[in-house]
Amino acid sequence: MGSATPADGPLVIADRSFASRLIVGTGKYRSNAEMVSAIRASGSEMVTVAVRRVDLDRSRDEGILHHLDPAEFFLLPNTAGCYTAPDAVRYARLGRAAGLNDWVKLEVIGDDRTLLPDTTATLDAARELVADGFRVLAYTNDDLITALRLEDAGCAAVMPLASPIGSGLGLVNPYYIREIKRRLExxxxxxxxxxxxxxxxxxxxxxxxxxxxxxxxxAAENPVGMAGAMRLAVRAGREAYLAGRMASREIAVPSSPAAGMLE
Amino acid sequence: MTVSREGTAAAAPSIVVNGDPREVEPGLSVAELLYGLGLDAAMVVVERNRQILARQDLAGTPVEDGDRFELVHFVGGG
Structure with missing residues (x-):
């Protein structure tokens, strides 16, 4: 018998480890109850949140902390919606002032049609936030050079896109992602x-x-169902990677013996 | 008749909260401002004139004429 799939360790970022390699956001759900159910079904331990003005004219329980317990999930504040480095730094500091942790998902957008990152501004903000004691997880393009610079800047994790935010286009450039993974520590x-x-x-x-x-x-028809599927998919992809895939070839090789056929 | 400096100071401070101008009663602390807005200070982060106010300073910080506040909290996001 062959050996089992190599044992996987936790996802370790900075000084924390996470059993799940899936991180999920909390935006755009149809209801808070559905959001919490989906997050639980995903098995994620780290979830992202955004910083926004309190709506003074509406209900008082719209804040996400009324629905997500920071003791159950590690909340990662983001700088979504920021188009400049100073704005991203400002939002990061507001997120930290909420008192949960000193982590930030840094995101500085450069274009409102593609939501592609402004990598220069992202680097500027990353340097300032790292100097200010933040653990910076930086959203970036699938560009190796920027990824290397973000690592040099002291980011705790580098987060290249698979394709534009919210597009559902999937992984458009596996080669670039592999190369970034190969080159970063x-x-x-x-x-x-x-x-x-x-x-x-x-x-x-x-x-x-x-x-x-x-x-x-x-945006899935059934977010809870999709969350369960994503939990399995992330796990399956990880285990397949660890197991090592066969070489692909463009010619068939029979799986059954060529010998022993009848006359 | 002239309006003294003291008279001006006793007038209702004009402030801006999350982009909206407001008048508040004189002598309020930031903690009292939040309470008056129906907000739980534990759930809100306060930026006053671009400076973040630590929670422990809310009660001891007066609301002053011309102050600009941003009151933020966490919402759903990716």
């Missing part, structure tokens, strides 16, 4: 663009440390 989390379970599985098969997604769950 800090964890590489693929963030954004995953649409369905096969995308998540394929992404994990590239050897990356984790996947972050939001819309794939929130």
């Amino acid at each position: 800090v964890p590489v989390i693929v963030d954004a663009g995953v649409g369905t379970a096969s995308d998540a599985c394929l992404t994990m098969e590239q050897g990356v440390d984790g996947v972050l997604m939001n819309t794939a769950l929130a």
Whole structure:
């Protein structure tokens, strides 16, 4: 008998470890109850949240802390919606001031049609936030050079996209993602663009440390069902990567013996 | 008749909260401002004139004329 799949360790980022390699967002769900059910079904321990103005004219329980217990989930504040480094730094500091942790999912957008990152501004903000004591998990393009610079800047993890945020286009450039993973020492989390379970599985098969997604769950017909599928897909992709896939070839090789056929 | 400096100071401070101008009663602390808005200070982060106020400073910080507040919290996001 062959040996079992090599044992996988936890996802370790900075000084924390996570049993799940799936990180999920909390936006765009139809209800808070559905969001919490989906997150639980995903098995994720780390979930992202956004920083926004309190709506002074509406109900008082719209804040996400009324629905997500920071003792159950590790909440990762993001800087989504920021288009400049100073804005991202401001939002990161507001998130930290909530008092949960000093981590931030850094995101500086450069274009509102593609939501592609402004990598120069992302680097500027990353340097400032690292100097200010943050654990920075930086959303970025699938560009090796930027990824290397973000690592040099002291980011705790680098998070290249699979494809544009909310697009569901899946992993458009597996080669670039593999190369980023090969060249960085800090964890590489693929963030954004995953649409369905096969995308998540394929992404994990590239050897990356984790996947972050939001819309794939929130916009599924059944978010809880999709969350369960993503949990399995991330696990399957990781185990397939660890097991080592066969070489692919463009000619068939029979699986049954050529010898022993009848006359 | 002239309006003294003291008279001006006793007038209701005009402030801006999350982009909206408001008048509040004189002598309020930031903690009292939040309470008056129906907000739980434990769930809100306060930025006053671009400076984040630590929770322990909310009660001891007066609301002053011209103050600009941003009151933020966590919402769903990716």
